[in-house]
Every structure is written in C-alpha cells, then in structure tokens.
Amino acid sequence: MPQKRSKQWTTLQLAKAMARLAEEKLAEKIVLLDVGQAIQVADYFVIAEGKNKRHLNVIAEFVASQLKKEGIYRIGGSGLVDENWVLLDFGPVVLHVFSPKGRAFYDLENLWGDCKRLRWQAPVRKSKPAEAPDA
Numbered sequence: 001m002p003q004k005r006s007k008q009w010t011t012l013q014l015a016k017a018m019a020r021l022a023e024e025k026l027a028e029k030i031v032l033l034d035v036g037q038a039i040q041v042a043d044y045f046v047i048a049e050g051k052n053k054r055h056l057n058v059i060a061e062f063v064a065s066q067l068k069k070e071g072i073y074r075i076g077g078s079g080l081v082d083e084n085w086v087l088l089d090f091g092p093v094v095l096h097v098f099s100p101k102g103r104a105f106y107d108l109e110n111l112w113g114d115c116k117r118l119r120w121q122a123p124v125r126k127s128k129p130a131e132a133p134d135a
Contacts, residue, residue, distance in 0.1 A: 011092040015044035019120040053083040
C-alpha cells in the first residue's frame, strides 16, 4: 500500500498539532518545551498528563493515529504498557504522556527548566462581565 505523503510541517507546527491532539483526548497540563538548543536528539518535547494507564494509552494512540493519517509516523518510543509514562518519538518532536505520579517522579519540566516554554494554543479571551443593572 503506498504511503500518503505528509504535508510539509515545520517541527514547531508538528509539536503544536501534537499538543492540540492530546488536548482533544482531555490530556491535562500540556507543556511544549523547545529543547533544540539543549539536546541533539529533538527540537521539541510535548509533555502531557493523563489520569491513569488507560487514559495515557488513549492519548498516545490517538496522537499517533491522527498523525499517521497525515503521513507522519513515529520512529520509536516506549510500549503502551507502562502505567506512568508513554513516550512517542516522532524524530524532532517527542511526546511524553505521564500519569501524575510519573510526571512528578521524572519532572522533565524541571530537568529541562532552562528550555523555553512555548505557547501552543491561542489564549482564552475573557468576556466582559455583564454590567449591573441600575438600582
């Protein structure tokens, strides 16, 4: 079966897409780190949190399957058997999905604390509060 050609995405666009896909499956506390200056193996880490082992797997499988539809394939990572951490390696972008316990233990945000955190979604705009009726 011929492989679908992926559209030309920058690594930043790929990282943001991965964060949005994880959010679609209700991943929490999603962080996008620019690790390109700190390590040689990746440009970005997408770090997300799931509630339990099943939720971690759902998030990871969804991200992988949606990117595969775009012709983007993971090149490695962990199996979906760990209850605290699932890693999907897409080359320049690595997705880390942690349980709360695993995230606290590995603490990648602190380990890579010198790396810049990037905005991956538009800020939520607060609506103006309704004016109080005249008394």
